[in-house]
Every structure is written in C-alpha cells, then in structure tokens.
Amino acid sequence: MSSPADDDAVPALRLVDVGVRFGGIAALDRVSLEVAAGEICGLIGANGAGKTTLFDVISGLRVPDSGKVEMDGVTVTGWSPHRRARAGLRRTFQRVQVFGWLTVEENLLVASEWQGGGGGVLADLVGAPSRRSRERDRRERAGEVLAHCGLEAIRHRQAAGLPIGTARLVELARALVDRPKLLLLDEPASGLDHAEAGRFAAVVEGVRDADGTSVLLVEHDVPFVLEHCDRVVALHLGQVLAEGSPTEIRDNPAVRDAYLGASAA
Ligand SMILES: Nc1ncnc2c1ncn2[C@@H]1O[C@H](COP(=O)(O)OP(=O)(O)OP(=O)(O)O)[C@@H](O)[C@H]1O
Ligand SMILES: [Mg+2]
Structure with a gap:
C-alpha cells in the first residue's frame, strides 16, 4: 500500500x-x-x-x-x-x-446509537421525523454491514452462544457500522x-x-x-x-x- x-x-x-x-x-x-x-x-x-x-x-x-x-x-x-x-x-x-443478550442486528444498532444527532430526547419521545429517518438510516447501514460480513441469515439470532468464528464477525461488524x-x-x-x-x-x-x-x-x-x-x-x-x-x-x-x-x- x-x-x-x-x-x-x-x-x-x-x-x-x-x-x-x-x-x-x-x-x-x-x-x-x-x-x-x-x-x-x-x-x-x-x-x-x-x-x-x-x-x-x-x-x-x-x-x-x-x-x-x-x-x-x-x-x-x-x-x-x-x-x-x-x-x-x-x-x-x-x-x-x-452483547450476548442482544440479537446480532441489535449488536450493530447499539454501536451507532451514541451518534445521537438532532432532536434529542424530545424527538425520541414524540417520534419526530428526524428521529425516524435517522433510525431508518441506521437500520440500512446495519443491513449493509451484516451483508458484507455474511451475517444476514442470523441477524435475528441472540448473540450469546454463537460459535467463536461467528462471534468474532459480529464484533467486527459492530466495529464497522460507523465506518x-x-x-x-x-x-x-x-x-x-x-x-x-x-x-x-x-x-x-x-x-x-x-x-x-x-x-x-x-x-x-x-x-x-x-x-x-x-x-x-x-x-x-x-x-x-x-x-x-x-x-x-x-x-x-x-x-x-x-x-x-x-x-x-
Ligand atoms: N496491568 C498490568 N499490570 C502489570 N503488568 C502488566 C499489566 N499489563 C501488562 N503487564 C505486563 O506488561 C508486559 C506486556 O504485556 P501485554 O499484555 O501488553 O503483552 P502482549 O504482547 O499483549 O502479550 P499476549 O501475547 O500474551 O497477549 C508483560 O510483561 C505484562 O506482564
Ligand atoms: Mg495481548
């Protein structure tokens, strides 16, 4: 390189x-x-x-x-x-x-949670449009990363108990969500x-x-x-x-x- x-x-x-x-x-x-x-x-x-x-x-x-x-x-x-x-x-x-108690997909969604953005708590409470579109973007990005990592088929499985090879991919996917x-x-x-x-x-x-x-x-x-x-x-x-x-x-x-x-x- x-x-x-x-x-x-x-x-x-x-x-x-x-x-x-x-x-x-x-x-x-x-x-x-x-x-x-x-x-x-x-x-x-x-x-x-x-x-x-x-x-x-x-x-x-x-x-x-x-x-x-x-x-x-x-x-x-x-x-x-x-x-x-x-x-x-x-x-x-x-x-x-x-996070073993979450699904594979939720592991990725919490990764981008901290990004926050406009609207804050009030937007969360009333489900403001900015909040909803952000949520949609997040799910879309998580879907992209899950596909790239070959994890789509198990996106709704609980992360606890996954074989080590898959768990390492989930950890990697979570690290990749925010590019x-x-x-x-x-x-x-x-x-x-x-x-x-x-x-x-x-x-x-x-x-x-x-x-x-x-x-x-x-x-x-x-x-x-x-x-x-x-x-x-x-x-x-x-x-x-x-x-x-x-x-x-x-x-x-x-x-x-x-x-x-x-x-x-
Ligand atoms: N918290 C700590 N308190 C005291 N000594 C420590 C601590 N963490 C690491 N060390 C010491 O610092 C040195 C480097 O340790 P480190 O864990 O960074 O090595 P490593 O290359 O990651 O090893 P491994 O391949 O086993 O993971 C070692 O001598 C270790 O015993
Ligand atoms: Mg080490």
Missing part, C-alpha cells in the same frame, strides 16, 4: 517514543511506528511483548508515561477513548466482546479455523478497499499475518525489533530468534 509517492501523506496512526512502565517492567520502551492511510499493518511478538498494552495506549485506555500518539496528524495522547472513537477509532478485543478510519484488531484469528480466518480477513480487506480504512492487527497466527498484511512490525520485550514487508519479516533472523523461537518454547 505504501509507495514512494505516499511518503508525504499524513499517516492514519503515528506513535512517537511511547513508553509504559508497570513497576520495574518496561512494557513499552520508546516505541515508534506508523500506519499509513488504507494500510493493513500487522503487529507480532511473543507473549508479554507489549502488544495489548500498545493497543490500550492507542485506544486511550492507558495514558503512556512518555511519548505521543497521533491520529491523522492530530495529537490524541491525552484524549479519552470516547473522543478517539468520535475521531474514527474502533477496536476489537483479544477476548471477543459481544472507522482506524481499526484495531486484537488477535482476530484466535480460535478460528483456516476458512473462518480467511473469511474474516476478506471482510477486513473489503472494508479497506471500499472505505480506505487503516488497520492495525495483533496476531500470533504468523501465516495469517504474512498473507493478509501489507507491512508487519515485530515487538520484542516492549521494543520495536523490526518492521518491513511480510517477506522481510519472515526472513529476518532477529525476528526468527526472538519470536518464532520464543513462541515455540
């Missing part, structure tokens, strides 16, 4: 010298990285490398001890998760999080078989192609990362060990030693 002509473009995400300490442990140590607009970037590293901590910093759940975070060239380091969400950031979780600019996926292929992981990746690639969404994904499934990412960053003990194309990362001896060796242990 990145080419020399893109070098001047403002990255969708930029981290500069980010540091996070937990007591004596440097979970992140001067981590700098960029995700270009429309790029699917993979983040790999052994257990404890700092991947989830990095996601927490990007999404605003954790304020770093040092360094800064920029989205689209704007510094967001001190922003709340909610404010970042309004700026176009969405995330899925290592342990999949869907995020930047999507963070924490171990999206975890628990999925090869076919399910392929379907998940196809949805993500389709959204990137259609909307120019930028994606940063953490994943232990190295073949998945090599196949579906434009670029890969390897973290090791809280530091960026290497970054490059999937083939460069695959053939990098330091990555092989630190990651492939450690994950085999």
